[in-house]
Amino acid sequence: MKYSVEAKSRKDLRLLAHHIRDRLRLKPSDAFPAVEMLELLDIWVPDAFFEIVEEDELGKGAHAETEITKSIIRIREDIYDRACAGNGRDRMTVVHEIAHLIMLRGLGFRLTRSFRDKVKAYSDPEWQAKCLAGELMMDSRYIAGMTSAEVARKCGVSEEAAKLQLSKI
Ligand SMILES: [Zn+2]
Numbered sequence: 001m002k003y004s005v006e007a008k009s010r011k012d013l014r015l016l017a018h019h020i021r022d023r024l025r026l027k028p029s030d031a032f033p034a035v036e037m038l039e040l041l042d043i044w045v046p047d048a049f050f051e052i053v054e055e056d057e058l059g060k061g062a063h064a065e066t067e068i069t070k071s072i073i074r075i076r077e078d079i080y081d082r083a084c085a086g087n088g089r090d091r092m093t094v095v096h097e098i099a100h101l102i103m104l105r106g107l108g109f110r111l112t113r114s115f116r117d118k119v120k121a122y123s124d125p126e127w128q129a130k131c132l133a134g135e136l137m138m139d140s141r142y143i144a145g146m147t148s149a150e151v152a153r154k155c156g157v158s159e160e161a162a163k164l165q166l167s168k169i
Pocket residue numbers: 096100125126129
């Protein structure tokens with residue numbers, strides 16, 4: 001089953017990321033506190049919570065999932081542990097799930113089933129979560145002009161994610 005969500009452009013999501021970061025009183029240069037945010041989900045969704053789960057509780061190969069109707073984020077234990085230790089890719093996984101929760105529950109972006117074969121990127125909940133997570137972790141007001149290695153180190157992301165983000169500035 002494919003889902004479609006009301007369209008948001010990267011520009012929309014970039015402004016949203018600035019708003020979220022400002023509300024958390026983060027400076028543009030502060031690394032996004034991915035794991036700490038899991039403890040603060042109720043800022044966005046009053047009844048939201050997260051669980052750390054064993055590998056067999058998620059789909060095969062899945063790192064994490066968000067059950068929107070119940071406002072639960074489930075993170076695989078090894079992913080959570082590595083995110084706590086500062087691994088960029090795992091931190092991004094955590095923020096990706098938080099992005100889903102904020103958009104679909106906190107802000108109520110409208111989600112509908114899609115009967116088309118292909119959902120346009122701007123309306124794809126996965127594209128939106130990927131985009132918002134990147135914008136949250138790498139503040140566009142900060143990273144312009146930096147190298148991908150600097151962005152990776154200062155923002156706590158993988159160099160691959162840093163390269164992708166810099167290509168969007
Ligand atoms: Zn996702």
